[in-house]
Amino acid sequence: ISAKLKVEALGVGPLHFQWYRDGKPISGATSAIYQISKVSHGDFGNYSVRVKPEMGEVFSQVAELKQAFAPQITQQPQSQYVVLGNTVELSVKASGSEPLRYQWHQGARLVNGATQSTYRIPNIDQFGLGSYWVKVSNIAGIVTSAVAELKQAVAPRIVRQPMSLALNLGSKAEFNVDATGSDPLVYQWFIAGKQIAGA
Numbered sequence: 001i002s003a004k005l006k007v008e009a010l011g012v013g014p015l016h017f018q019w020y021r022d023g024k025p026i027s028g029a030t031s032a033i034y035q036i037s038k039v040s041h042g043d044f045g046n047y048s049v050r051v052k053p054e055m056g057e058v059f060s061q062v063a064e065l066k067q068a069f070a071p072q073i074t075q076q077p078q079s080q081y082v083v084l085g086n087t088v089e090l091s092v093k094a095s096g097s098e099p100l101r102y103q104w105h106q107g108a109r110l111v112n113g114a115t116q117s118t119y120r121i122p123n124i125d126q127f128g129l130g131s132y133w134v135k136v137s138n139i140a141g142i143v144t145s146a147v148a149e150l151k152q153a154v155a156p157r158i159v160r161q162p163m164s165l166a167l168n169l170g171s172k173a174e175f176n177v178d179a180t181g182s183d184p185l186v187y188q189w190f191i192a193g194k195q196i197a198g199a
Contacts, residue, residue: 003043005034007060011053018050041067070141071096077132077148081182082124084152091118092145094136103135124150156181 009015009032019029022045026034036043044067049060075093082088094100094117104114107130111119121128129152134145160178167173179185189199 001039003036003039003065005047005049005063005065007032007049007051009051009058011051013054016052018052020048020050021045039065068097068138068140069095071100071136071138071143073136073143073145076146077134079149079151081151081153082129084125085123088121088124088128088150089118090121090132090134090148090150092134092136093117094143096136097138097140099138101137103137105133105135107131121150126152151182153182154180156185 005019007017009017015032017030017032019026019034021043034047034049044065046062046064048062051058051060071094073092073094075091077090077092080088090104092102094102100117102115102117104111104119119132119134129150131147131149133147136143136145156179158177158179160176162175162177165173165175175189177187179187187199189196
C-alpha cells in the first residue's frame with residue numbers, strides 16, 4: 001500500500017523543502033509532497049518537513065506513520081429473548097487501528113443509521129425480531145460478527161403439575177413439574193407458602 005505526506009506553506013520567494021524521518025533527512029525528499037509507493041516496516045516512524053523561503057526556515061509538526069492492524073472482534077453480539085415494547089440493545093467489542101467503523105445488518109438488510117458499536121432498538125415490535133450481525137472495518141480490513149438472534153420471549157406455562165403423594169414417614173418424596181417458555185426457566189419450590197432454600 002502507498003502513503004502520501006503533504007505540507008502546505010507560504011513564504012517569500014521560492015520555497016525549498018526537506019523531509020525528515022525520525023530526525024534524519026530523507027534523500028531526494030525535497031518537494032511539498034513525500035510519497036512512499038510501497039510501504040515497508042522500515043518506513044514507519046515520525047515525519048517532519050523543513051521549509052526554507054528566501055529568509056529563515058520553519059519546521060512542521062511531526063506526523064507519525066504507523067502500522068495499521070485489521071479489526072478483530074473480541075466480544076460477539078449475543079442472542080436474546082425480548083419482550084415486545086421494550087428497548088433492546090445489541091453490542092459488539094472490537095480491537096484494531098482506529099478509526100473503527102461499524103455497520104449493523106438485520107438479515108441481508110443494512111440498518112440505516114446503525115453505525116456504532118452498540119445498536120439500540122427502542123419499543124421493539126415483531127418487525128424488530130430476527131437475525132442481526134455487524135460489520136467492523138478500518139483502513140486495514142473488514143471483519144463480520146457472529147449472528148445474534150432476537151426472539152420473542154414466551155411466558156412460562158406449566159404443562160404437567162406436581163402430583164400429591166401419600167407416603168410413610170421416612171420415605172423419600174419426589175415432586176416433578178414440566179413447564180414450557182423461553183429459556184432459561186427458573187424454578188422455586190415452596191412448602192406451605194414458604195420458599196424451600198436450594199429447591
